[in-house]
Amino acid sequence: MRKYYFLISLMIIVISWMVFSKTNRIIIEQLDDTGTVKITVNFLIHMAARNVEDKIHFTSERPGVKIIKNARWLNDSTLEIFAVEEGLPRGFLTRLYIEPLKTRIPGLYKSAKALYRANISPFLIGLSPVAPTRGPIVLNFSTPIKKEGLTKYLETDFKFTLKPGMNLGLEGRFFKDYSKWYILPEKGLEPGKSYRLDFDGYMENFTGMSKKVEFSRAFKAATVPQVVSTSPSDGQKDVPVYGPVIINFDVDMAEVAVKIGGMTGDTVVQGRTATYKPHAAFLPGRTYEAEICGKSLFGEVMKPLSFNFSIMDMGDKLWVEVNLRRLQKVVIYRGARAIRTMLVSGGLPGLENETPLGYFTIKDRGESFWSEKYKEGALYWVRIKGDFLFHSIPRDLEGNIIEEEYKKLGIPASHGCIRMRDEDARWFYENVPEGAMVVIHD
Structure with missing residues (x-):
């Protein structure tokens, strides 16, 4: 029996401890028309925590709203927080959460939660000057407002329905944004025609404030693109x-x-x-x-x-297309007929190695060359311009094909030249005449 009473007493102590850790006296007071609120949290016990800015979190029901905050201790048990929603619209339901803070009693931490909504005067803050012919015409207000006032007092020269805006939150959930209202014409508007929206009546926000509001705005239905x-x-x-x-x-x-x-x-x-x-x-x-x-x-x-x-008509002339897309290739044409296609490698990315794009004409040629700078050479070179050439697979000093370079055919690999298989390079060297047009593109 004594053990039974002990367990009951222990449970009562634990439950009381948990309840007290979350019990606070919270007063929320709005200070001005901008929606700045003062939140006074009395933890009902002496607190040990002092630097608590990073422990205070505000979350708005509207995705993307930032809350500006500032906090200070009034005494050992009372925390004062000032908060305001940044920009317009404002007046959304906001959740305050204070993470568990250390008290002066070892092992006891206290947290706090609160919900509030700032009372913001309703007024129109924006209307797009151009709207799609099938809508929506978007009305942006200073704060969430109820539909009844809009339905009763909004006048236009076309029939319409009203729907609140929708925002997609970080968690993939849609939020109905009553600070943004969509006007949806029942029939398509006439492209390019000007329309008016007039309001003379009462609007009510979500705190119950009702205010007389007047506005008259014009917008134009979008034109069909030409x-x-x-x-x-x-x-x-x-x-x-x-x-x-x-x-x-x-x-x-x-x-x-x-x-x-x-x-x-x-x-x-x-x-x-x-x-x-x-x-x-x-x-x-x-x-x-x-x-x-x-x-x-x-x-x-x-x-x-x-x-x-x-x-343009090329007659029976030979000309060259260098295609540097994903699978790089050279196509030789005679007039409009492709007579040979070759797998090639153009320049690597970067200003120092990129193959130049545009139109060129074939210049001089030679049977071989050696580059001391790159420690490699090649056969059957044909000049595009400057040091940019068509040529065979690179060779080492002994004239052997560099196998790892051969395996790169079809992808960027060179210092700007166009590399080909030996048989293709020789054919190109022997058949494409000086002065032939070359077009290089990516």
Whole structure:
């Protein structure tokens, strides 16, 4: 029986200890209209902890809100904290958590928790001057507001529904942001037309404050994107065998798709310009048709546009394409017909080793060379420009192929030259004439 009473007494002591460790007297007082609050925490016992700034944590219900805080001890048992939400909007439900702090009783720590919401006067802080034709038109307020006032007093010249904004938090959860309201037109707005929003009535925030608010704002429905110019232009002739296709729009674009018959390429969008970079050279004498589709930053879809351009005629001339994409290769053409493809290695990344890009003509040539700087040589060299050459796999001083360099064919490996298999280098040396055009691209 005595053991039974002892266990009960021990349990009571433990429970009391746990309850007391979390029992505090907390007073929350808002100091001004900006939402600055003073939180006074009386721990009801003398505390040993002093530097506690890193033990005080504020978490807003709205993802991304930063709380500015400052704390000081009023006496051995009372902590005073000043806090305010940074920027606008403000007035979101905020959680205060103070980590367990050491008291003067050995083994006893005390923590504190509190929830509060600053009382912020509601007013409109922003409306985009341009909105998508299907919405949303976004209204940003100083603080979360209730829907009833907006529904009752907001007037427009089109029918609409209202929805609160949604924010995605760090944990992947969506948060309904009642400081941001989406106006969704029931029917699409007329592109380019101006509209008005008028409000004359009462708004209520989430602390229950109701305030008379008036505003009148204008916005314009986004226009459908139009192509201003292209390069090459529609119908242009004698276009070089390699170069980007550039499309300029009258508005900033979110996405653009460029399709060119018989070609593949990558499209990069920057503001009002889309640049299509082909993966390979265009074929001489051929006419290509490009089709452009896209969507503006406001989600407006353009009407597809087509245009064509014709590539320069090379007749029966021999010319060279050096393609330095992922699998590097050289293609030899006679006119529009590819007659030989070679696996090669271009320059390593970096200013000192990169192979120059652009248009060149074949210069002089020789049967072999030795580079004292790199302690290697090669056979069947043909000059592109300066010290940049087409040549065979590198050799050592005894003239032996450097096997580890041979195994790198197809990927960047050189100091800027174009390396080939011996048989390809010899063919190139014997068949590609001086003055032949060379185009190098990545």
